[in-house]
Amino acid sequence: MGAALFVDGGYAIKAWGSVAGGAKMDYLKFRTFIEDEAGEKLGDAYYFNCDNDPPNAAQNGFHNFLRSAPPRGAGMRVKLYWLQTKHHEWPSHMGGGAIVHPETGEQYVTKAQKAVDVGLAFHLMRSFSKVKWDRLYLVAGDGDFHEVVQHLVENEGVHVTLVGNSSSISSELAPFVQIIEFDSIVDKLQKD
Template identity: 35%
Template sequence: MNEKRVIWIVDGSYLLKAPKGKFDYLKLKDTLEDLNGCPFYESYFLDSTLDPSDAQNAFYTWLKTAPPKGPKMRVRLYKVKTLSFRCPNGEYVERHVQKGVDVGITTLLIRLATQGMYDRLVLSTGDGDFEDAISYIKEDLHKEFWLAGFTDTISADLQCYADRVVWLDDHWEKIRKVE
């Protein structure tokens, strides 16, 4: 019997901002795999950083670590872009914005789908900008799509394509970080 190959792609910025508190990625991955009925074939974590040497920081290293010590995720980091603009009061303000993460996620999920690397995609994001990519993998490539995120943080544009929406709030006690 053929087992489904499932990948999990995480928008790191989304999971940093969306939950009501801190959670444990290892517990989250275990919970999603339980709901999935089998282990993930691969897991990816994409995020941006001001300092590319951050790839060596303890959190990113831990994400790469295999169970039972870590969630064993492939980590891809993109540079942060600094925007400078002048306010109406004349002051200059700098703001840091993500650069490349959405394109990286889109490229990854389409590339892996066209290579036949998965049957089901589990995506943790709330960004409706992924709608065209999700539409393509669902309608043209006939991939199953699950969305895993928090209530009131996921675009309806993505929800309407999901074969299943996993509301992480419903699993909070299993995934929350105990300090």
């Protein structure tokens, strides 16, 4: 009936990086691997991540490669969300003011992705409702996807395969999925 691929780019970068020793993943090889695993061409294929503001040339080139049809690219729909910058401050009951490094005086600042998980879950369910694929390959490990995955498996009969590292996959997802470990396929997916 069909197969779909959904990639949480942030998760993929971390999980792949932990086993690849600095080598980059070739997403065209990855798509081919998934199609071989599924025994057919993929229907929907999506890549979700957040983007720097402004995006840099390397990111633009990578996203254009992902969007381009095979064999020039991975043939994926790219959905980019945003990073939120937070300048940390002490609570007012502790005196208030910026939290700064004791030697450099730089304020403690973090960046966090926003809306990627919600976007992935929305487009995943939207894709399923339109296409009714029966196999899902999901590169993600976040427990936030637990309800969606459980629903697809228990109520819709979808076979879900998570691709990543079992050590970084939420225990809430594990009972509902098959897992393909990146370390077992790293040699097949490295960029030349």
